[in-house]
Amino acid sequence: MNDVSIFQLIISASLPVQLVMLILLGASIFSWALMYVKWGYIRQSQAEAKNFEGRFWSGINLSDLFAQLSVRQERRFGLEAIFENGFREFARSRKADLDNSEVVRSAHRAMKVSMSREIELLETNLPFLATVGSVSPYVGLFGTVWGIMESFRALAGVQQATLAMVAPGISEALIATAMGLFAAIPAVVAYNKFTSEIDAMIIRYENFLEEFTGILQRQAHSPR
């Protein structure tokens, strides 16, 4: 009794409180893992965009760039994917002898589709982080309220109540809140950081798309 360790408290907690703690622990573990994955993906996208923009504006022939990309076996993503889809569509519709403005428009459309796919890839699983960030304090609070309720209920039949009888119960219940906050804080921070970075990436993609459309328009009007 005199050595009250957290471990003992958790083990001796009532079943709902233990369940809440388990859920929170799981949420925390998953959110951290997700953060790691997401962080890696965003870093990779940023590096790719920088690299591709460098290549694109280096003055290389667009057909050569396209050939280089299509030779590569691995999956293309980010700006590369947008460029590839747009240019392929442009070449195809030119072969089909469409009107100049129609050619540019179809290429633009293809790039838009590609871009929205990329954005979706960037944004997947972000809602999980947001949910963990906003809900887990409530879950923890629920565990705490339940635990305190239990400990007061146990007090009802006793003639002389002492602080020592309630204290372990409340302490045990408060662990749930602590765990909820522990899960929520990193999730919220990560969510905010990721959304701002993804927004920046989207703007980057959009800018590239418009610029590339301009270039295609110029090419479409030049003689074939």
Add this chain to the structure above:
Amino acid sequence: MFEELLKHPKALLISVLAHVVIIAAIVINLSFTDKTDMTKVGEVTKTIKAKVIDQNQLDQKKQQKELETKRKKAVELKEKQTQEAKKLEQKKKIDAQKKRKAEEKRKAELKHKKEAEQKRKKEKARADEKRKAEEKQKADQKRVAEAKHKAEQALVAEQNRQAEEKRKAEEVRIALEKRKLEDAKRKEDELKRKEDERKRAEAEQRRLAAEEQKRKEVELKARLEAEQNQRRLDSLRERYKLAISQKIDRSWIKPSGNDETPPCEVNVVQGPGGIILKVTFGTCNGSTAIYRASIEKAVYRAEPLPKPGDPALFERNLKIRFKPE
């Protein structure tokens, strides 16, 4: 979400490891800090030895004590009585002695008094003689002093009277001088005041003149300005009217046929912005209905009418003289 995590087992592993580390750190840290010093309760250090006591013994002791105290009290009482008897005897002796001494003292005092009486009578006779002589001398001295005093008083009175007269004369002289001075001052003040008034009046006149001139200048300037403004407005009005009639002229299409086209007076009511509200005809001798209709059409075609150069020149009711070339 889970597929993505399954694709990256490394991430899951890292996350689990991080949690294990954190939880371990928390548990260890808490178990270190939680060890508080418990004070040891329940150690008995001193024992108290108990004894069995018999009630009878206690009672006997008590009776013995009481007897002893009674005996002591009796002895004390005796001693006190003997002491008191001794004291009484001594007191009697002392009283007898005191009485004797007092008798002796009284006798000695009587003797002393008689001697003092004789001495006092002698001294009184001597003093009477002396007093009489002194009184005589004092009366003489008083007489002489009174005579002297009277003479002095007369002298002082005379001197006072003279001083008073002198003072009065001086006062009169001073008052006269003062009045003279005051008169002079008053005269001077009067002069000064008159001078000031004159000056002030002059200044006022000058100021009035300056103001008048200024006012005249301002008026002149205002008149000039007004004239100029008027001229400008007049020219603007001319231009405005000309612009309106020209626009109407330009919009006019001559009706077919050889109808006569005499000059016509057209009254146009316009709203703000040059919108035409109403068109009526004034004197228009020898005109045909077709001609008038063509004029009306021209006016409507000229809508919106040109704006004046100055908003003040806007006229709601325009009287235009229409004269085809």
